[in-house]
Amino acid sequence: MENKLLELKDVRVKYHTLDYDVMAVNGVSLELNKGESLGLVGETGAGKTTLALSILGLLPKGVGEVYEGEIIFKGEDLLQVPEKRMRDIRGMHISMIFQDPMTSLNPVYTVGDQIAEVLQLHGNKHPDERVDEILGLVGIDPSRKVCYPHQFSGGMKQRIVIAMALACEPDLLLADEPTTALDVTIQAQVLAMIDDIQKKLGTSMILITHDLGVVAETCDKVAIMYAGEIVEYGTLHQVFDKTRPHHPYTVGLFGSIPDLSSDKRRLEPIYGMTPDPSDLPEGCYFSPRCNHCTELCKQKGAAIHVSEDGHMLKCHLFTQENKEAAE
Amino acid sequence: MKKTMLETVDLVKYFDTKNGIVHAVDHVNLSIPEGETLGVVGESGCGKSTLGRCILNLIPATSGQILFDGKNILERGGKSKDFRQKMQIIFQDPYSSLDPRQTVFNLIAEPLKTNRMGTKAEMREKVEAIMDTVGLAPRLATAYPHELDGGRRQRIGVARALVMDPKFVVCDEPVSALDVSIQAQILNLMMDVQEERGITYMFITHDLSVVKHISHAIAVMYLGEVVELAPKEELFAHPRHPYTKALLSAVPIPDPARRTMERQLIKGEVTSPVDPAPGCRFAPRCPYATPECLSPSLGMTEVGPNHQIRCCHPLD
Structure with missing residues (x-):
C-alpha cells in the first residue's frame, strides 16, 4: 500500500x-x-x-x-x-515523548530555548516565531517561553515536552x-x-x-x-x-x-x-x-x-x- | 445499623510554611461503619494521604477529634500503643516501604516484636499463618525484598498490617505501583481478608475504577476538603458536585463505543492550597461558578440519604 x-x-x-x-x-x-x-x-x-x-x-x-x-x-x-x-x-x-515530564526537560535552560534547540538542529535559523506558534498549539501562553521547567506544573511540563516533539512536524x-x-x-x-x-x-x-x-x-x-x-x-x-x-x-x-x-x-x-x-x-x-x-x-x-x-x-x-x- | 468503627470530627491539619499556611486537611467529618470500606479519592495534593496519616496519628492533627471505636485517640497523650495495634497502614510503594536488609520473615514479625506479642514460637506461628493468608510461599520466609517482584512485596506490606489482627487499616494507594494483573490479585486478596475478618478499611486512591470496585461509600476530596460524600452506587450514578462529575467524565473507559460520548473537561489546574480564598475552592475551575460561591459560610449540605455535598449549585 x-x-x-x-x-x-x-x-x-x-x-x-x-x-x-x-x-x-x-x-x-x-x-x-x-x-x-x-x-x-x-x-x-x-x-x-x-x-x-x-x-x-x-x-x-x-x-x-x-x-x-x-x-x-x-x-x-x-x-x-x-x-x-x-x-x-x-x-x-520521528520524535518521541518520554514518560516522565519531570525528568525529560533540562532544568537550567528556559523552555523556549529547549524548543528552539530542536528547530535549530534541523536547520531553522530563526526559530522564535515557530516556538511561539507551537506553544500556542499545546495551549501554553507564548509569553511563558522565558520560564524554566520548575516554574511549570506537571501537566504543563508534559505539554512542553509534546511541543518539543512536534516542533518539526x-x-x-x-x-x-x-x-x-x-x-x-x-x-x-x-x-x-x-x-x-x-x-x-x-x-x-x-x-x-x-x-x-x-x-x-x-x-x-x-x-x-x-x-x-x-x-x-x-x-x-x-x-x-x-x-x-x-x-x-x-x-x-x-x-x-x-x-x-x-x-x-x-x-x-x-x-x-x-x-x-x-x-x-x-x-x-x-x-x-x-x-x-x-x-x-x-x-x-x-x-x-x-x-x-x-x-x-x-x-x-x-x-x-x-x-x-x-x- | 452497624456500629461506627472510625469517625473524624472537624479534623484539621495545617502546615506552616514560609509562604503561608497549607490547608492540607480542612474540617473533615467522616465516619466508617465496622467492616466497611470508605474510599477516599482525589488528585495529587488534595490531602488524602495526609488525612490517612492524621487518622493514625502519624502526623499530629492541628485540631479536631478522631474517634476509634468511640474513643478519641488524640486525648490519650503519648499512650498510643493500644490503638496502634488495632489500626494499621499499608503504604503505596512496595519498593521503598520495606527495609532491604531484613528477610521477609523478620519484616512480617517486626510489628509483633515491637509490641512484644507472645513468645518466639507463637510469633513464628502467627507469621506463617499470615504468609499463608496473603499467598506468600513458606520458602520465601528467608528471602530479601530485592529478590521479589512488586506484587509479592505488596503482599508483605499487607501481611505486616494484618499480622497485628487490626480492626482498621488505612490503605494508602496500595495498588497504584502495580501492573493491572497483579493489582487485581491484591484487590481480591484485600476483599477476601475483609470478608473473613470484618476489617474496616479506609482506601485512599486516585483511581476511580479501583475505588468503585472496593468501597462501600466514597469521599471525594479537593484541596483539603471533602466536597462530596455518598454511598458508592449513588455517587457513580448521580454525582451532585461539579468536581465529582468532571472527575468521573475524565476517566478513560476501556470501551470504544463510549468514545463518541461528550465529555466534560474542566479547564485549568488545581489551585494552591496555601491560604485558600474563602468559599468554594473549586470555584476557579467550575463551569457553574457564581459570586455566591465565594461566600465563606459554605458547608456540607444533605442532598439525599447519606449523600452530602459542599456546593451551592448541586447538579440534578
Missing part, C-alpha cells in the same frame, strides 16, 4: 549482560499507515519501550542490540542507515506513557490535545501504555504485547469487542481492570507473574499462566493466526495444528 509509513519485520532485540542475554523483543512485526495511531499495550517488562527505542536507534550501545529484523520507515531500513542520517530523522521525521510520534504521571483531569486535557494536534498535523502515532482506557479513547489500532511478542493485533473495535475470540492474555487483562460501568464484585486476574525475559519458558511464553494451556503450548510457540478481517492472534487455540491434535 502506498501510504504505509512504518513497517517492522520480525524485529528481535536483546540486552547483553555479563552472565546472560535478556530477550526483550522476540519477533515483532507491525505496520503503520499515515495518520494512524496504534496503541501498544502491555505490562511492565513486556518490551514496549525497548521497541520504541529500537525504532529511533536509541538502544544503549554495546548493551542493547537489534539482532534480527528490519525497521522500514518510508522505504528506508533504519537499522542500516548511518548515524548521521539517523540524527536527521530523529526529531525531524514529524511524520511519526512515539509516545511512551505520555499521561501516566498525570492526574486524571489533566490526563483528559492532554489526551484531548494530542488527539486534536494529531488530526491537525496528520501525524501518525504509536502510543505506549498499560491503560486500556487511554487506548480506547485515542487509538485506531491496538497491539497487545506480552514477553516481547505481539500476542494480539487488530483494530480498536476488534480487540475491544467482547463477542470475538481473543488471546487468553487479552481476556486476562480486561478481567483485571475494575470496570466503572459494571458491578462485578470479584476481579478475574491472571495468576502468576510475567516471565523473566532472561529465562523465558519453553513453548508459548504465556503458557505457565494460561487457563487453556495444552501439551502443545508447552512444547512450541504458536503460529500467527490472522482472521479474514485482519484480526491477528498468536495462540494455539486458533491454529489448525491444535485442532488437528485435538481430533
Whole structure:
C-alpha cells in the first residue's frame, strides 16, 4: 500500500549482560499507515519501550542490540542507515515523548530555548516565531517561553515536552506513557490535545501504555504485547469487542481492570507473574499462566493466526495444528 | 445499623510554611461503619494521604477529634500503643516501604516484636499463618525484598498490617505501583481478608475504577476538603458536585463505543492550597461558578440519604 509509513519485520532485540542475554523483543512485526495511531499495550517488562527505542536507534550501545529484523520507515531500513542520517530523522521525521515530564526537560535552560534547540538542529535559523506558534498549539501562553521547567506544573511540563516533539512536524510520534504521571483531569486535557494536534498535523502515532482506557479513547489500532511478542493485533473495535475470540492474555487483562460501568464484585486476574525475559519458558511464553494451556503450548510457540478481517492472534487455540491434535 | 468503627470530627491539619499556611486537611467529618470500606479519592495534593496519616496519628492533627471505636485517640497523650495495634497502614510503594536488609520473615514479625506479642514460637506461628493468608510461599520466609517482584512485596506490606489482627487499616494507594494483573490479585486478596475478618478499611486512591470496585461509600476530596460524600452506587450514578462529575467524565473507559460520548473537561489546574480564598475552592475551575460561591459560610449540605455535598449549585 502506498501510504504505509512504518513497517517492522520480525524485529528481535536483546540486552547483553555479563552472565546472560535478556530477550526483550522476540519477533515483532507491525505496520503503520499515515495518520494512524496504534496503541501498544502491555505490562511492565513486556518490551514496549525497548521497541520504541529500537525504532529511533536509541538502544544503549554495546548493551542493547537489534539482532534480527528490519525497521522500514518510508522505504528506508533504519537499522542500516548511518548515524548521521539517523540524527536527521530523529526529531525531524520521528520524535518521541518520554514518560516522565519531570525528568525529560533540562532544568537550567528556559523552555523556549529547549524548543528552539530542536528547530535549530534541523536547520531553522530563526526559530522564535515557530516556538511561539507551537506553544500556542499545546495551549501554553507564548509569553511563558522565558520560564524554566520548575516554574511549570506537571501537566504543563508534559505539554512542553509534546511541543518539543512536534516542533518539526514529524511524520511519526512515539509516545511512551505520555499521561501516566498525570492526574486524571489533566490526563483528559492532554489526551484531548494530542488527539486534536494529531488530526491537525496528520501525524501518525504509536502510543505506549498499560491503560486500556487511554487506548480506547485515542487509538485506531491496538497491539497487545506480552514477553516481547505481539500476542494480539487488530483494530480498536476488534480487540475491544467482547463477542470475538481473543488471546487468553487479552481476556486476562480486561478481567483485571475494575470496570466503572459494571458491578462485578470479584476481579478475574491472571495468576502468576510475567516471565523473566532472561529465562523465558519453553513453548508459548504465556503458557505457565494460561487457563487453556495444552501439551502443545508447552512444547512450541504458536503460529500467527490472522482472521479474514485482519484480526491477528498468536495462540494455539486458533491454529489448525491444535485442532488437528485435538481430533 | 452497624456500629461506627472510625469517625473524624472537624479534623484539621495545617502546615506552616514560609509562604503561608497549607490547608492540607480542612474540617473533615467522616465516619466508617465496622467492616466497611470508605474510599477516599482525589488528585495529587488534595490531602488524602495526609488525612490517612492524621487518622493514625502519624502526623499530629492541628485540631479536631478522631474517634476509634468511640474513643478519641488524640486525648490519650503519648499512650498510643493500644490503638496502634488495632489500626494499621499499608503504604503505596512496595519498593521503598520495606527495609532491604531484613528477610521477609523478620519484616512480617517486626510489628509483633515491637509490641512484644507472645513468645518466639507463637510469633513464628502467627507469621506463617499470615504468609499463608496473603499467598506468600513458606520458602520465601528467608528471602530479601530485592529478590521479589512488586506484587509479592505488596503482599508483605499487607501481611505486616494484618499480622497485628487490626480492626482498621488505612490503605494508602496500595495498588497504584502495580501492573493491572497483579493489582487485581491484591484487590481480591484485600476483599477476601475483609470478608473473613470484618476489617474496616479506609482506601485512599486516585483511581476511580479501583475505588468503585472496593468501597462501600466514597469521599471525594479537593484541596483539603471533602466536597462530596455518598454511598458508592449513588455517587457513580448521580454525582451532585461539579468536581465529582468532571472527575468521573475524565476517566478513560476501556470501551470504544463510549468514545463518541461528550465529555466534560474542566479547564485549568488545581489551585494552591496555601491560604485558600474563602468559599468554594473549586470555584476557579467550575463551569457553574457564581459570586455566591465565594461566600465563606459554605458547608456540607444533605442532598439525599447519606449523600452530602459542599456546593451551592448541586447538579440534578
